Amino acid sequence: MTMSEKIGMSEAAAFIKEHDGFLILSHANPDGDTLGCAFALCRALQKLGKKAKNICADELSHRYDFMKRAVEKQEFEPQTYITVDVADTRLLGDLEKQYGDRIDLAIDHHISHAEFAKLLLIEPHAAAAAQTVYKLIMELGGAELLDEKIAACLYTGISTDSGCFKYSCATAETHRIAAELLEYDFDHSALDFVFFDLKTKARIALEEKIYHDMEFYCGGKCALVTLSKEQLASVDSEDSNGLSAIPRMIEGVEVGVVIKQRGNGSWKASLRSNSSVDVQKICSVFGGGGHEKAAGCSFGSMDIEEIKRVLTAEIGKVFE
Numbered sequence: 603m604t605m606s607e608k609i610g611m612s613e614a615a616a617f618i619k620e621h622d623g624f625l626i627l628s629h630a631n632p633d634g635d636t637l638g639c640a641f642a643l644c645r646a647l648q649k650l651g652k653k654a655k656n657i658c659a660d661e662l663s664h665r666y667d668f669m670k671r672a673v674e675k676q677e678f679e680p681q682t683y684i685t686v687d688v689a690d691t692r693l694l695g696d697l698e699k700q701y702g703d704r705i706d707l708a709i710d711h712h713i714s715h716a717e718f719a720k721l722l723l724i725e726p727h728a729a730a731a732a733q734t735v736y737k738l739i740m741e742l743g744g745a746e747l748l749d750e751k752i753a754a755c756l757y758t759g760i761s762t763d764s765g766c767f768k769y770s771c772a773t774a775e776t777h778r779i780a781a782e783l784l785e786y787d788f789d790h791s792a793l794d795f796v797f798f799d800l801k802t803k804a805r806i807a808l809e810e811k812i813y814h815d816m817e818f819y820c821g822g823k824c825a826l827v828t829l830s831k832e833q834l835a836s837v838d839s840e841d842s843n844g845l846s847a848i849p850r851m852i853e854g855v856e857v858g859v860v861i862k863q864r865g866n867g868s869w870k871a872s873l874r875s876n877s878s879v880d881v882q883k884i885c886s887v888f889g890g891g892g893h894e895k896a897a898g899c900s901f902g903s904m905d906i907e908e909i910k911r912v913l914t915a916e917i918g919k920v921f922e
Contacts, residue, residue: 606708606722614723615741617707618647623681624654627705629688630695631839632658634666634797638759639686639709639735641669642752646739649747653678659695663840665796669758672751682706687731687759689891690716709734713882714891729771732759736779753786758793765847766798770895805841808833812848812860819914820921825849826859826914828906834862846872846896857881857917861909869909872898879920887916 609617618624626644628636640656647654655676662670683704688694689712691702708719711728725734736756739747760780764772767780784790801809811833817826827849834842842862849858856877863869871888873881875895882897890899901909 606717606719608722608724611723611737611741614707614709614721614738617721618652618738618742619650621682621706622652623678624652625680625683625701626654626656627683627685627688627694627697627701628656628658629685629693630659630697631843632660632662632666633687633843634762635730635732635759636687637662637666637669638730638732638755638757638762641666641672642732642739642755642759643684643686643709643735644673645749645752645755646742646747648674648676649749650742655680657697659697660839663838665840669755672755684709685719686735687711689714691718709738712891713893714886714897716891727773729769729773729776730760730763732756732763733776733779735759736783748786750786750788753783754788754790754793757783757788757790758797761790761794762797766794771893802837802841804837808837808841808845809848812845816849816852817910818855820857820918822854823856823921824859824914824917825852825855825857826861826910828861828910829863831863831865831867846874850874850876857884857920859913859917861906861913863906867903869901869904869906870898871901871909871913872896873917879917884913884916884920888913 624647626640628640644654644656653676684707685705686709689710691698705719707721709723709731711725711731713726715724728734764776812827846860857879858874859871861869861871873885875881880894882892882894885891885897885899888899892898
């Protein structure tokens with residue numbers, strides 16, 4: 603594993619000014635933060651006269667069409683590779699084999715970042731990687747570089763990763779940056795409606811299944827849901843995002859778990875904490891990581907009942 607050289611904001615800006623031909627990579631199964639970072643940074647680089655484009659292993663939901671319209675389509679041979687909101691090259695999905703060992707600069711906010719790039723700009727305290735990208739853009743050109751399209755992308759990243767500013771990760775700095783972005787002419791209420799309130803009929807059916815089949819462990823302090831690949835096949839990737847927050851909404855639950863089966867039969871667990879439980883430490887036992895109150899890990903094609911047994915046993919240790 604390559605150890606990254608950790609750099610500051612001014613060093614990251616200097617690196618970008620000295621290079622060109624940027625390919626910005628988002629993680630697979632993309633969310634608002636990784637895409638908000640990618641499109642905001644891409645537009646900023648293009649406005650600086652650089653060649654820049656984005657790439658993601660998975661198809662983007664139509665909900666992100668406004669981000670696509672923020673950038674120009676440019677054809678060129680990439681020279682400089684940047685990841686945004688990617689904690690490990692494994693999260694690049696099908697792009698890992700081609701680009702995993704080429705990353706020049708990683709911009710991230712995960713405590714469990716694997717340090718795979720040559721250079722690393724990381725702010726583990728940030729609610730979203732979009733906070734860091736905002737400060738980088740300000741370092742590159744200030745308020746003159748920022749515009750309403752970049753602001754909308756960054757706001758989406760911050761809002762979605764902070765649960766519309768409800769999560770404890772939303773600090774005073776998070777709110778200050780969001781306030782700066784709201785000075786620009788975009789409809790933040792419309793974005794929040796799309797990403798937090800609007801639901802398809804397929805999503806409603808999936809939530810109904812979750813509430814019906816939820817299991818409780820550790821004296822009711824852990825709520826767990828499993829979703830097979832067949833159940834997930836009826837919804838698009840955007841409909842399956844945010845499901846991890848549902849189990850922890852139950853009164854008395856301190857750790858919520860959603861275990862999803864991928865198309866290849868493997869399983870991924872997403873853990874969320876309501877209390878002082880550090881789910882990143884729990885997931886690290888199984889080779890995963892993330893944040894203190896939001897983390898995940900993978901189990902390959904292991905039997906689901908065995909996954910539930912070992913995972914809830916590890917969670918149970920916290921409450922002993």
